[in-house]
Amino acid sequence: MTRYGMVINLDRCIGCRACSVGCAVSRGLPAGDRWSGVKEYVTGTFPNLEVTYLPTLCMQCENPSCLEVCPTGATTKGDDGVVTVDAATCIGCGMCDTACPYGARSIVNKVESNHGADGPTAHEEHHFVTHVANTAEKCTFCADRREKGEEVLCVKTCVADARTFGDLDDASSDVAKALAAAGSKAQVLLESAGTSPSVYYLYSGKNKLDDAFGA
Amino acid sequence: MRLTRRNFMKAAGGAAAFAGLALAGCTSPKPSASDADAADTQTEADATPSTPTKEIPTGSTSPITKVRTTCGNCHNDCGVIVNVQDGVIISIEGDPDHPFNKGALCPKGQAFVDTVYSPDRLRSPMKRVGERGSGQWEAISWEEAYQFIGEELTKIKDTYGAQTLLYTNGAPVQNIVRNAFCEFYARYGTNNMVGAPNLCFVPRLVALKTTYGFRDEEDYNNTDLIICWAGNPFASLRPGAYMCYEKHGSASPILDAKERGVKLIVIDPIFTETAAKADQYIPIKPGTDGALANAMANVVLSEDLYDHEFVEAWCHGFDEYRECMEQYTPEWAEGITGVPANTIRELARLYATTERAALHEGNSLALHSNCVQAVRSIGCLRAICGKLDKEGCNCCFPNVVGHPVPVEAGNPTGIKTTVVADAVNVNTTRYPLFLNGLPGALDAIETGDPYTPRGLMGYHTNTIMAQGDYHRNRDLLRTLDFICYTDIFMTETCEQLADIVLPDVTWAERYDYRTYPHHDGAIVAMRQPAIEPLYDCKTPYAMEYELATSMGMAEGYPWTTDEEFIQYALGPSGVSFEEYKKNPVQLVGTNEYKKYETGGLRADGEPGFDTANGKVLLVNLPFGKNGYDPLPNYVPAFGTPEGSPELAEQYPLIGTNRRTVHYVHYKYRNNPYLRENHPEPELSLNPADAAERNLKDGDAVKAVSHRGEARFTLRVSERVMPGVAWVDGGWGNPWDEPGSNMNALVDNVTRDPISQSPDISSFLMDVVKA
Numbered sequence: 001m002t003r004y005g006m007v008i009n010l011d012r013c014i015g016c017r018a019c020s021v022g023c024a025v026s027r028g029l030p031a032g033d034r035w036s037g038v039k040e041y042v043t044g045t046f047p048n049l050e051v052t053y054l055p056t057l058c059m060q061c062e063n064p065s066c067l068e069v070c071p072t073g074a075t076t077k078g079d080d081g082v083v084t085v086d087a088a089t090c091i092g093c094g095m096c097d098t099a100c101p102y103g104a105r106s107i108v109n110k111v112e113s114n115h116g117a118d119g120p121t122a123h124e125e126h127h128f129v130t131h132v133a134n135t136a137e138k139c140t141f142c143a144d145r146r147e148k149g150e151e152v153l154c155v156k157t158c159v160a161d162a163r164t165f166g167d168l169d170d171a172s173s174d175v176a177k178a179l180a181a182a183g184s185k186a187q188v189l190l191e192s193a194g195t196s197p198s199v200y201y202l203y204s205g206k207n208k209l210d211d212a213f214g215a
Numbered sequence: 216m217r218l219t220r221r222n223f224m225k226a227a228g229g230a231a232a233f234a235g236l237a238l239a240g241c242t243s244p245k246p247s248a249s250d251a252d253a254a255d256t257q258t259e260a261d262a263t264p265s266t267p268t269k270e271i272p273t274g275s276t277s278p279i280t281k282v283r284t285t286c287g288n289c290h291n292d293c294g295v296i297v298n299v300q301d302g303v304i305i306s307i308e309g310d311p312d313h314p315f316n317k318g319a320l321c322p323k324g325q326a327f328v329d330t331v332y333s334p335d336r337l338r339s340p341m342k343r344v345g346e347r348g349s350g351q352w353e354a355i356s357w358e359e360a361y362q363f364i365g366e367e368l369t370k371i372k373d374t375y376g377a378q379t380l381l382y383t384n385g386a387p388v389q390n391i392v393r394n395a396f397c398e399f400y401a402r403y404g405t406n407n408m409v410g411a412p413n414l415c416f417v418p419r420l421v422a423l424k425t426t427y428g429f430r431d432e433e434d435y436n437n438t439d440l441i442i443c444w445a446g447n448p449f450a451s452l453r454p455g456a457y458m459c460y461e462k463h464g465s466a467s468p469i470l471d472a473k474e475r476g477v478k479l480i481v482i483d484p485i486f487t488e489t490a491a492k493a494d495q496y497i498p499i500k501p502g503t504d505g506a507l508a509n510a511m512a513n514v515v516l517s518e519d520l521y522d523h524e525f526v527e528a529w530c531h532g533f534d535e536y537r538e539c540m541e542q543y544t545p546e547w548a549e550g551i552t553g554v555p556a557n558t559i560r561e562l563a564r565l566y567a568t569t570e571r572a573a574l575h576e577g578n579s580l581a582l583h584s585n586c587v588q589a590v591r592s593i594g595c596l597r598a599i600c601g602k603l604d605k606e607g608c609n610c611c612f613p614n615v616v617g618h619p620v621p622v623e624a625g626n627p628t629g630i631k632t633t634v635v636a637d638a639v640n641v642n643t644t645r646y647p648l649f650l651n652g653l654p655g656a657l658d659a660i661e662t663g664d665p666y667t668p669r670g671l672m673g674y675h676t677n678t679i680m681a682q683g684d685y686h687r688n689r690d691l692l693r694t695l696d697f698i699c700y701t702d703i704f705m706t707e708t709c710e711q712l713a714d715i716v717l718p719d720v721t722w723a724e725r726y727d728y729r730t731y732p733h734h735d736g737a738i739v740a741m742r743q744p745a746i747e748p749l750y751d752c753k754t755p756y757a758m759e760y761e762l763a764t765s766m767g768m769a770e771g772y773p774w775t776t777d778e779e780f781i782q783y784a785l786g787p788s789g790v791s792f793e794e795y796k797k798n799p800v801q802l803v804g805t806n807e808y809k810k811y812e813t814g815g816l817r818a819d820g821e822p823g824f825d826t827a828n829g830k831v832l833l834v835n836l837p838f839g840k841n842g843y844d845p846l847p848n849y850v851p852a853f854g855t856p857e858g859s860p861e862l863a864e865q866y867p868l869i870g871t872n873r874r875t876v877h878y879v880h881y882k883y884r885n886n887p888y889l890r891e892n893h894p895e896p897e898l899s900l901n902p903a904d905a906a907e908r909n910l911k912d913g914d915a916v917k918a919v920s921h922r923g924e925a926r927f928t929l930r931v932s933e934r935v936m937p938g939v940a941w942v943d944g945g946w947g948n949p950w951d952e953p954g955s956n957m958n959a960l961v962d963n964v965t966r967d968p969i970s971q972s973p974d975i976s977s978f979l980m981d982v983v984k985a
């Protein structure tokens with residue numbers, strides 16, 4: 001079976017946000033609707049510091065807490081492990097957003113320009129057609145791009161080449177190899193939540209990654 | 216599974232801690248209580264799955280045109296694919312077939328689509344109707360614009376002489392910067408291109424070209440040691456070298472080297488994004504880099520670690536240089552730089568004894584009033600260690616068309632022109648080795664020596680913002696008779712200075728080109744339009760030719776259309792326009808190491824370096840000839856306590872310029888996709904310095920210096936060396952925070968005697984609560 005997943009090498013991530021900005025702008029996401037982010041940690045005292053950048057996105061969990069709470073059945077998990085929201089049946093109630101421990105969802109209450117009253121721009125108008133008010137939106141591992149045979153954008157655009165995407169169940173895939181090579185350096189976020197994320201982080205530093213979520 | 220709101224709360228109980236935290240950290244708007252209640256009612260009422268559905272439009276099904284071109288946001292000039300659907304750019308992605316970025320693209324490149332369609336774009340020529348700086352404008356036609364400019368330029372030429380017209384080409388950092396209107400200015404009769412080169416790579420170019428004839432690039436792919444000095448490539452995304460990307464993306468050369476086991480050493484007053492990935496971080500006091508480099512040379516010489524063979528064969532003035540370096544002991548340098556003497560010794564030994572060692576000197580080194588000699592110190596250190604144009608070291612990668620020397624024909628700034636202006640450059644007497652800096656021209660306005668400039672034409676540069684001393688720049692330039700700027704936005708400079716502003720196109724709407732050194736030769740990349748010019752904007756080529764025509768200066772112009780211009784510019788590369796259109800990225804020429812042995816560095820094809828006597832000039836002959844110190848002696852920067860002890864009593868902190876990955880110079884703070892990542896102008900202080908001033912993180916603060924003040928949000932950060940303030944540069948345009956221009960704090964009267972560089976990365980200041 002196919003189980004899509006991602007390995008993000010934090011030893012390479014430089015925190016530039018090519019991933020999160022690219023995700024938002026290439027999709028023309030409305031104001032407040034963001035599928036990808038980067039958190040930052042600094043510990044220690046000058047000059048002995050540890051700085052870590054942690055890119056976040058939907059973890060495409062094996063046990064997604066967002067799916068359990070969805071009152072309309074709009075959230076489903078595909079055969080490939082990717083969690084999706086059916087915009088037509090989603091009512092934008094926000095329960096999934098509350099349930100997701102990773103803050104990976106956005107509730108689009110209104111489709112608003114990133115330029116406020118000065119917008120929307122021609123670029124936004126083009127994309128806004130496909131965003132509908134009162135809908136939960138989230139990362140789909142670029143399902144639309146993959147359908148067209150294109151690479152997942154945050155993987156492709158990363159200037160540090162820090163991300164690997166593919167089928168975790170296929171031992172010959174780049175992502176499975178990267179995970180195997182990472183060994184004990186690979187970890188998931190908020191493991192104790194029991195969500196079993198499909199996004200793994202390769203990290204040799206000393207900071208506690210879960211600290212970004214207050215855990 | 217069907218859940219009501221109540222049993223959802225129960226089911227989620229186990230994860231309540233996470234849910235609460237997720238809420239705290241989430242920025243998306245939450246549904247209101249009434250929305251949630253409505254959902255509750257709905258789901259409880261419907262026992263069968265008859266959930267109401269919404270209409271979801273599929274979006275356009277028109278074909279997407281993919282235009283291969285070259286990004287124009289920064290000096291990296293990455294290859295991009297511009298996706299166009301229904302005549303609108305829908306996204307910009309990295310070009311997988313480009314040899315450098317290989318499909319990767321930084322946030323600025325991707326977000327540029329928003330800048331193209333920004334509500335702030337200028338849409339037609341704008342003529343000032345109120346006082347200068349009053350912000351009152353009227354839209355006029357191109358015909359009116361050309362007529363007005365023509366009359367003003369003719370008046371200046373007839374009354375004072377053509378050379379009193381200054382022109383300045385700036386920030387969009389592509390070849391057009393140097394080329395825009397060059398033919399026009401040459402015909403008009405001025406060669407006074409004066410602008411921001413004093414803040415850019417040119418001070419380093421002057422230091423290194425006069426020492427060994429080229430400005431080097433690091434051979435990261437083959438090196439065993441990387442010293443990153445005063446540069447922050449993981450924020451600039453400019454690693455300093457274009458070649459050698461094993462994996463994709465501009466950060467990859469250094470990261471790949473690290474994965475090979477190469478040691479990365481970062482020297483900087485700030486624990487930067489790059490320091491965060493370093494194996495060794497060496498904090499240094501701002502503006503003292505020359506002292507460290509000379510002390511390293513002292514160690515290399517006194518411990519006999521220098522490359523005897525290279526020095527004997529290729530260096531000029533070694534004995535004098537060695538004698539000069541004797542005074543710069545590691546113990547002396549420790550007192551100046553704050554770097555322990557033993558650390559200096561170890562660093563010097565490691566660099567000298569690592570056969571393949573790359574030393575990257577960053578742009579911060581060009582932002583001190585003692586910068587040229589400091590870079591000379593580093594250049595001489597490289598030379599005596601034998602690290603020039605050798606595998607894994609600092610190499611001279613080949614140059615080609617227009618970048619910038621080979622096609623010059625008397626024009627100091629770029630493309631060949633059909634005539635050469637018969638004019639005396641305004642900087643000739645004050646800065647004979649640096650003709651293109653604005654500060655020297657400001658001196659001429661102030662003193663009338665060698666003559667008083669009368670007019671200014673600016674192409675896409677934020678003149679009064681970019682230089683230190685905002686108020687002095689503004690007030691002196693306002694005395695000019697006529698000022699015209701061309702830009703895509705009404706910048707602070709346009710607003711404060713211009714009599715007329717012309718609406719430019721973005722790089723997605725025009726032709727242009729860029730050349731890059733490459734380890735196999737040289738890359739020439741053509742930029743081509745993805746869409747037609749928006750609104751009533753014109754390409755610079757059209758503006759230039761139409762203005763020349765309107766003024767009766769167009770006869771025999773070497774080109775008349777945009778397509779003819781780009782063919783004219785790219786001609787020397789030997790590749791046809793048709794071939795560029797098929798593949799805009801072409802590799803030309805060849806490259807090899809140790810070109811000084813084979814003749815590859817000199818125009819005459821003889822072995823040696825491209826200097827007067829073919830040697831590396833440890834004693835700098837051009838400097839001596841022009842009255843500068845021919846040896847790289849250390850002189851304190853004005854903006855440090857050592858350079859200005861009295862001023863330091865009143866202003867005890869050393870400010871240093873911060874640049875972030877989401878902006879380029881003064882650009883893009885009106886791009887919301889970028890702005891949300893760094894929404895406010897920030898000033899960071901070490902906790903000790905903040906506590907001493909009773910300031911806490913998030914406070915609104917005012918930075919003050921002997922030149923002015925500027926407002927910031929305070930960040931209390933361990934990343935900053937005690938005694939230093941890390942200050943955001945680049946804010947202060949009408950669309951962001953007009954009171955937050957860091958350069959209002961910087962002295963531009965005291966500057967590097969050779970390169971006119973102000974202390975943007977080392978200026979005395981203090982911080983108080985706003």
